[in-house]
Amino acid sequence: MYPSVIDNYVRPKSVDEAIAAIVDGGEDAMFIAGGMSLMQAIKSRLVSPSCLVDLQDVSEIKGISSDDTGLRIGAMTRYREMANADKLRGAYGALVDAAAHVGDRQVRNRGTIGGSLCWNYIAACTPAACLGIGASVELVSRTGAKRTLVADDFLGSPLETAREDNEILVAVTLPTPEPNTGSAYKKWGLVADALPVVGVAVLVQTDAAGICLRARVAFSGLGDGPCRSAAAEQVLIGARADETSKIGEAFEAAAAELEVQADMWADEDYRRLLMRELGKEVTATAFNRAETGS
Amino acid sequence: MYKDVTITINGEEYQEHIPVRLLLVDFIRDVAGLTGTHVGCTYEGVCGACTIQIDSEAVKSCLMLAVQADGHEVATVEGLAQDGKLHPLQEEFNEHHALQCGYCTPGILMNAEEFLKENPDPSEDEIREALIGNLCRCTGYVNIVTAIKSAAEKMA
Numbered sequence: 001m002y003p004s005v006i007d008n009y010v011r012p013k014s015v016d017e018a019i020a021a022i023v024d025g026g027e028d029a030m031f032i033a034g035g036m037s038l039m040q041a042i043k044s045r046l047v048s049p050s051c052l053v054d055l056q057d058v059s060e061i062k063g064i065s066s067d068d069t070g071l072r073i074g075a076m077t078r079y080r081e082m083a084n085a086d087k088l089r090g091a092y093g094a095l096v097d098a099a100a101h102v103g104d105r106q107v108r109n110r111g112t113i114g115g116s117l118c119w120n121y122i123a124a125c126t127p128a129a130c131l132g133i134g135a136s137v138e139l140v141s142r143t144g145a146k147r148t149l150v151a152d153d154f155l156g157s158p159l160e161t162a163r164e165d166n167e168i169l170v171a172v173t174l175p176t177p178e179p180n181t182g183s184a185y186k187k188w189g190l191v192a193d194a195l196p197v198v199g200v201a202v203l204v205q206t207d208a209a210g211i212c213l214r215a216r217v218a219f220s221g222l223g224d225g226p227c228r229s230a231a232a233e234q235v236l237i238g239a240r241a242d243e244t245s246k247i248g249e250a251f252e253a254a255a256a257e258l259e260v261q262a263d264m265w266a267d268e269d270y271r272r273l274l275m276r277e278l279g280k281e282v283t284a285t286a287f288n289r290a291e292t293g294s
Numbered sequence: 295m296y297k298d299v300t301i302t303i304n305g306e307e308y309q310e311h312i313p314v315r316l317l318l319v320d321f322i323r324d325v326a327g328l329t330g331t332h333v334g335c336t337y338e339g340v341c342g343a344c345t346i347q348i349d350s351e352a353v354k355s356c357l358m359l360a361v362q363a364d365g366h367e368v369a370t371v372e373g374l375a376q377d378g379k380l381h382p383l384q385e386e387f388n389e390h391h392a393l394q395c396g397y398c399t400p401g402i403l404m405n406a407e408e409f410l411k412e413n414p415d416p417s418e419d420e421i422r423e424a425l426i427g428n429l430c431r432c433t434g435y436v437n438i439v440t441a442i443k444s445a446a447e448k449m450a
Contacts, residue, residue, distance in 0.1 A: 011364075
């Protein structure tokens with residue numbers, strides 16, 4: 001496992017410079033963010049970039065900020081920062097849950113949200129967590145044109161996204177949460193903090209009495225890539241935290257609705273069981289956060 | 295294909311002309327000649343034996359190209375002891391028999407050193423969680439956890 005020859009390496013200092021560098025680098029140029037997935041792909045020669053455009057010095061796309069409209073997470077924000085971000089707790093706690101258990105602390109020291117979303121690995125936690133909490137992504141292209149896509153439109157099948165080759169993902173944005181909103185994410189893997197065989201992200205928004213007004217349910221680890229379950233979301237609307245049989249029904253519906261693959265880690269039945277069991281647990285946590293705000 | 299880099303390792307500057315594809319772990323071992331940083335898993339990023347610190351943060355040096363470390367400060371296990379005196383972690387690993395073959399030890403030390411700065415009074419569970427990225431095939435981890443706990447107490 002070793003990289004093939006890489007012709008060039010550049011380290012731009014701004015988004016504009018980064019876009020110019022990716023265009024100059026030619027067809028096989030690639031951005032490298034934290035590199036925690038990309039370096040594996042380069043060493044195994046799944047990809048052989050001719051030029052790497054390293055984003056480590058593009059400080060304008062680092063860090064978490066907030067304004068009247070909501071939260072903005074720079075694409076180069078690392079897992080370690082998201083795992084400790086008080087701004088994300090409660091409504092967007094799913095992202096904290098996901099970031100806190102990616103790989104190990106060495107990986108969390110370098111891996112970034114933007115890198116994970118653009119790679120969209122089948123067993124990545126961040127894409128499903130972003131889908132579950134209703135995040136959007138901001139992309140900038142050569143002409144300086146900016147476009148914003150909801151995660152549902154950005155994320156495709158595993159390793160596929162709507163990003164064009166000369167586009168750079170600059171930020172993940174989240175609307176200011178409605179009151180009584182909570183979210184959570186949990187994965188199951190073969191060993192502690194392993195890549196998920198299945199992961200579930202749930203967001204609920206309730207009224208003052210704790211009745212669910214809005215729900216989002218998303219899964220990681222499925223062959224079709226990160227995906228939502230409309231059936232589960234439908235069943236959760238109107239439910240309360242203590243209506244465990246109704247919540248159970250929601251994840252029965254998700255497990256029945258979505259395409260589930262068998263592989264060396266889990267057969268179809270076991271994956272469906274994980275979807276149901278994790279789903280109930282994560283929903284309970286999301287309801288609790290909606291109520292307590294943390 | 296080649297780039298000029300300046301990488302500081304344990305306070306010493308290395309100015310070199312290196313291939314872009316050279317991994318940081320190989321720069322440390324083969325170019326700088328510091329072989330305390332180990333390769334345990336043929337560069338797959340899973341064993342943690344090559345853990346070093348970049349700008350005081352633990353990372354796996356097989357998951358980076360050396361050119362990415364240009365302009366940065368690298369710390370390896372060779373820099374842990376100061377003026378001939380072992381770091382408390384090294385002393386406690388010795389004291390508690392926290393290694394057998396020792397192959398994984400440098401990576402664990404470099405990870406644990408940063409971890410204890412972040413969490414100077416960790417519980418056993420927190421130590422075990424911090425070790426997820428470091429594989430040890432000899433000890434079963436019990437003595438490693440004890441040694442890290444003991445080093446934390448000593449450093450308090």
